[in-house]
Amino acid sequence: MAASINQAVRRSCKSLFLIRSHCCACTRAQHTVVSSAKITDDVVEKIEIPKRKKRDSLSILKALASTVGKDNLAPRYMYLDDPYLIPRNEREKKMFAISKSSGREAARYMINKVPDCFEQDTAVPHIPAFMPPKTSYEHKDPSEDALIERIEMRHVKNAIEVYQHIKQKGSQLTEETKLRFLEILCVFNGKEPPPSQHPEEVFFGSQELQKKPRFREDIKDATKTTWDNPVAETLFEELSNKTPAAYTYLIRGMAMYFEANKAFHLYNELKGKKIPVGKEVYDSMLAISGKYSTSSEECFKLILDLLGDMKEARVKPDVLTFNAALKSLIKFAGFLSDSKLRGAEYIDRILAEMKFLDIEPSLATWAHVLYISCFQKNSDGAKLYRIIDYLKGREMTFQDPDDLTFFSLAMKKVFFSCKDLVVAYKINKLLNTGSNRKFLGDKNQTNDYYNYFFRVLCMFETVDKIMEYYERLVPHTWLPYRNEFQFLLDTIEVEQAYRHLPKIWSDIMVNGYDFINMFTDRVFKMMASTTHPPALQHQFAMMAKHVLKARDDLIERDRRLSIDINAPLLGYMILLFLRDGQFDEAWNYFERYRSQHGKFAGLMLDNVYAEMVDNCIKQQDVQKAFVCVALMGEMSANNQREVVKKIRENFNLTESEREELHLLVGS
Amino acid sequence: MAAYCRSCSVIMQKVNCLGACHPFKSQSLLLHYIRRGFGTSTICRALNPVQNKNLRAGKQKVSINHDKPLTYEQTQPPNMIGVSKSWNSWNSGSLNGEREKNAAQIVFEDIFIRKFMYGTWHNLFANEVIIKRRYNQIIIAGLIEQRNHNTIYFLIGYTEELLSFLLKCPVKIEIQTVADKKDMIFRYI
CATH class of the missing domain: 1.25.40 (Serine Threonine Protein Phosphatase 5, Tetratricopeptide repeat)
Incomplete structure (x- = not known):
């Protein structure tokens, strides 16, 4: 019986093999037949049906998910897929979280108020989560x-x-x-x-939303x-x-x-x-051993005692046990700095024990190690290098809630302790390995990570490379904040890479009016500092026009918000118009400054007048040049003498005009 | 047993036929539907040209001054569903076997959802409410006029939560916005 089955299997294998070879491309048919005939003699005998692979219900989904990466240009899946409704800056994201969760709260309020209307149970099987909460007891x-x-x-x-x-x-x-x-x-x-919190609130970071006043007594109780x-x-x-x-x-x-x-x-x-x-008791004892002891030696002795007790009771520790032990040592990280060696010794002994027991450390373990070892003032981050090299190319699994703190902490340490671009890149590569991105944590931790990564980039990288990362991250993965914009503008100023300014300016505008007021001076000063290629110059002029128009709109609509424009800034904008050949636009604002210069704080730079007069000469407009000279006198500009000289040289002045100029200058 | 088709108000000959309530007039139309994919709603088409001409249901009346604005959706008569416009309800309620079980329940729920949406999202919808059922999920889609962001986020949270508790299944809102309802005008008749 068995033999006949075996024969049948072999026969079917042969025919399968032949069918496969016939499926090959026709052009190679002859070759295939020859080779298949060869193979059938000696290989078919050895065919072994592979063992069935164990697959769970998520295997196919995981395999499919591994074929796609993250689309950096798309907003988070949580946000609505509509350009108008996607929150663009921090404030709008907060409004999204608050508004949506308060909508849910309103619905819950109605459900709690009239539970009778929600009692019908059509779901099969029954879903308790969609039933109104019981108000009375049986x-x-x-x-x-x-x-x-x-x-x-x-x-x-x-x-x-x-x-x-x-x-x-x-x-x-x-x-x-x-x-x-x-x-x-x-x-x-x-x-x-x-x-319980709604998903939007959880992502936004629970601490931030807890700042809103809680009046209900029971909630206050729960936060104790x-x-x-x-x-x-x-x-x-x-x-x-x-x-x-x-x-x-x-x-x-x-x-x-x-x-x-x-x-x-x-x-x-x-x-x-x-x-x-059970193990849980020892874990929780280890977690509070830092609280119970007064010095690091005492704490470590306590940890050793507890681990000894575990061994005696034949309880098998796991990664959470050692994470708890390391976490309780963090409290003494500041004190460990006096005896630097001792801190390292504690860490080494715990890690050695983990290795001995063949327990793979989780990201939380490394986060705690970083906390302890890189806390010292003169820490060179040697541990960080070794950790990153160890983790290189690994795809981590989620084991401890503290796993989420690793990436932001590591990047913070790179910025504060070792200031090394190579390590920053390595951490970023580790983050983008497999599905490690899920360890980035909530909004605050994500922001921390990218803020420090970006600061390190700004310190060492060229502008083009920085902007490559910038365009990949902004605005959907991360939005830079004040300091990051400052760093970026510093770098651009050093390298004179003004071509990136329009992009950065549009991101500054997205952040709202306080951001615009904070950066207008700086950005426009940079633009006006030199002349640029015509296309870029035109873009700059358009930016200036846009800001001035937005300001006028605001003044018309709502007086509480405003874009502050002072005299030097207006001067830069006039310069940008002049250099783009928009003389009328420039004259328009120059005239406005002349008539109401009390409204603009400060003074325009002297070279604004000089360039204005140059352009007047180009236009052959004597009267406008005279207006400039008059304003220079009024504002006591230093270069009036040269400007007047230039006017006398370049215009064919009539007698009356000569007299007028003489009166204006007063000499 | 005679009954009225709810879309084209023609007396149906066979009530229990699969998919289509009327026998197909021409082979080409049948092929057309097969090629277009698997529509499970009833197909609305009269038996002969005279009846076709007299169909009134689902068609807009022409105004005296020819100044009545219509959206694209409204300009297409019901017999063009699946040809030049799509269904407003997507579900498997009209499949054989499903129909006896919960077709009526689905229709009733859809009417309720539409009434709820037009009432709660008052004066916001620029077009029809689309209701899609996938597994045990209900997805409500549509085009709305742009309003204050917070209002829309609030309404989404409110509607999702309340309808989930009413219909006992996860309800999701997938909204797109238009700047002005006038942008939706396709033709004046």
């Missing part, structure tokens, strides 16, 4: 069922109330219910759970981070059978809310009784 009398109901609905305050009623009545609860109650008390610190949980502690004391789970809940709760003394007391008790507990 069990209204204080009983064990009532307590369980409130625990399941995560109503901590009501659960506490019911528990106290049960205690007053003197009825008994089962151990299992008590444990569940203890768990929820420890997780939420005896307070109501914090309200100190351990204040007498109910949980008394409940724990009352437990007749203190199981490992009970210890785990209470210790982890205390550690989560930084109650180090009580947690260590409880841990010692647990150790004395030799109660077996």
Whole structure:
């Protein structure tokens, strides 16, 4: 039987092989037949059907996703696919997050107000997330069922109330219910759970939006981070059978809310009784060992003790364990600077232990190492070099919430400690390896990363290379802020690469009026500093025209906002018009300055008058030249004498005009 | 059993036929539909030219002064759906087997969504509301007039959340904007 099947398989393999060879291009048919005949003799015998590859439900999607990269010119998927509605600057992004989430809040308000209208359940299977929140309880009398109901609905305050009623009545609860109650008390610190955030808010960075005033008492309660949980502690004391789970809940709760003394007391008790507990307890103890100790030596000794306890209890540590240990050492990073070697020693010993246990460090591990080792003032960032070389070309997996801090921190260290372009490029390459980009974190961390990367670029790179990166990142991945624009303009000024100014100016304009006011002086001064090729000169003149028009529009529409234009700036703009050959436009603004120079602060540069008179000579317009000379006298410009000399040389002045000029100059 | 086709108001001969409510008049039209892709809505076409001429439903009346503005959508009569314009509701409700289960529910929900959109996004829509169903998702698309950004973001958040809770499935809004509703005028009749 088996033999016949084997034969059949072999036959089908042969025919398959032949079919494949027949499929080859016709021109090579002869050759193929010959070679296939050869192969069939000796190779077919050895054909092995490959083992089936294990694929999960995401394999195909992952394979497809790996074929496409990030499109830097597209906005984030979160934003709407419409040019008008895509938020362009920081303020608009914030407005997007706030407006959309407040729309959701408004809908939630309606749902909570009239839950009856949303009760129908058409979804199969049932989706609890789309059902209105329950407002009434099934069990209204204080009983064990009532307590369980409130625990399941995560109503901590009501659960506490019911528990106290049960205690007053003197009825008994089962151990299992008590444990569940203890768990929820420890997780939420005896307070109501914090309200969940909408996705837009999460991306925008939770801290920023929390700045908006919170009036509701329960939300204020939830943001408290100190351990204040007498109910949980008394409940724990009352437990007749203190199981490992009970210890785990209470210790982890205390550690989560930084109650180090009580947690260590409880841990010692647990150790004395030799109660077996899981890895999570050791992790949370390691995380607060920094809080419990007063010096780095003490802290490290504590860490060693805890790791020793783990070994004794035969609990296998993982990457989170060592991350917690390293994180607790960060507190002493400043003190470690006195004994630089010791800090390095601690790190080395922990990393060696990880290597010994064959645990691959996550990005969070390296972030903590960077925190500790590069904190010193005279740190040369040697660790950073080694870390980046180690990570080169690796695609990381997400293991620890602190993984998200690595990239922004590493780039910050490059800027502050070692100031090395090569490392910055290496980090950027690591970021663009595979799907490592997901470790960039929320908006603030992304901005941090690119801000420092860009500053390093501005320090060492040529303008063209900087602009290559700039055009790839701006505006959808990252928008430069004040300091970054300053750095960029510095670089352009040094290299005199004025051709990039129009692009940068348009990005400055996008950021709003305060940005425009901040940079107009600088940018237009740079433009007016020399003459440029005609095309560029024309672009500059158009920019000047645009700013002046925007200012006039603003004055007409709304007086609260304005673009400040002072006399030197107006002078630069007039120069730009003159150099582009727009004499009428230039004269228009010159005339405006002459009639209302009280409205423009400061004085125009002397060369504005000189160039104006030159252009008047070109136009053969004596009267306008005289107006210039008069204004020069009024504004006490220094080069009046030369200008007058030039007028006398280049115009054929009549007698009356000579007299007029004489009167103007007064000599 | 006789029933009215909801788009062309012609008495239908076969109610339970697959895809089309009327037998195809010509082979070429059938081929045309097959080539164009898989439309699952009923095909609206009269049986003969006289009936075709008398079709009124879904066609705009001509005004006296020929100054009634129409969008492109409105200029195309229902029999051009799938030819020169597309469907406003995209779903599998008219497929065999699906129809008995939830076609009525889908139509009812679509009417509700349209009423909700026109009421909540008051005076904003420049064209029809398009409703697409993909898996268990409902995607509401359309063209609106440009307003203050914050208003639109708020309305999107509000509509998505409220409709999700009402229809018990993820609802998404995909909006495009036009500067002025007048930009949408295709023809005056």
